[in-house]
Amino acid sequence: MNIRYLPLLVTVLLSSPSLARDYGQQGTHFPIIEPDLLEQIQSRLQTMDKNGDIDRLNQKLKARTIARVNRPKPVAGLVRATKAATRLFDPTITLQADILDHDKRRIWEKGTKVNPLDTVPLRAALIFLDGDDPAQLEWAFAQKPKTAKLILTKGAPLKLMKARQRRFYFDQGGRLTAHFDIKALPAIVDQQGRMLRIREFAMSEKRRPAQ
Template identity: 60%
Template sequence: MIALLAAGVGMATPALARDYGQQGAVWPVVEPDLLAQIHARLARLEKTGETARLNEELKRRTIARVNRPEPVAGLGAATAGRSWRFDPTITVDRDIADDKGRVIIAAGTRVNPLDTVPLRAPLVFLDGDDPAQLAWAARRFGATRAKLILVRGAPLELMKARQRRFYFDQGGSLVKHFGIRAVPATVEQQGRVLLVTEQAIEPRERPSS
């Protein structure tokens, strides 16, 4: 039976390869090669100096963005004091194991990062273009290890002028995380929670014009 089946398959195979001939009109491919077009375009840009100009423009924009990052949108100067507590506790959604597969934190466990990594210095959020906020921060935190974090301004310029490190809240991720809507604002640890404060600067604290 197997031999007959094999013979039948062998006899049927040539029928699958029948040549039906040309069934319609055929035209040659006339579309230009995409890679060739790109290469030609780049060659023209290089020849005319456009590539160098574009590279220089990109360099200029990159330097400008580093020196003065995009301001964090939606923040204003604090006109009234506002404070609240922020609990950083999270609930682990899956088992966390060590390199040997042993579960060290089970799913559902509540973990407070401050228990293992305390906030050793206040976070101070500032508008770097506001002299009053900079003066306030210098008076209050000048002799401390507070991290000065700009939401607007030129951090490198301020570092050079004031000989102190300034950070920048790129994209506003930190102020969004803490719910900050106005500056200056501070984040400080109080036990197992963080105290967030928006601090209105009193008129007497502002430098005279």
């Protein structure tokens, strides 16, 4: 059947006296007394707007957001290093699926072992530190080269950037320290050939990290 005739067929069927029958009331009917959910929400929002509750909630949200940006949630589980430690980290991964280019041509097949350092070297060392520890800050700024990226696990990055005139990063959610299995601070990650070297520096009694 041509789909163009479907609306006409439905109209004929519904209007035909022989097919349209009154079956009467089946079972008990109750009136719908529960108000529409969207209407409830709209009414609630209008009441909150009149009472000024929305403005107060927005101000609280703004204040919390600013506070979280100025001082992100610290990375849990990290301690100040009490002994020096050095180890190598192999960034090689095993592909879980084929890697295709924009023309759907396979570049690497599933199961291939790939070392990201072969194509994208680590151009700057990563220094992980507690931004609330003056000794760790002093030590970090004494490191060479000066191009190292300073990554906080605790502290106020924006305040430090303004005071030190140096860019700071923050390990949001502790993803980097978890990836490199860093347990103690301060620590430096740099490249050694096709491996990454991870060094944790012990804090001496004079509160300066021992080399």
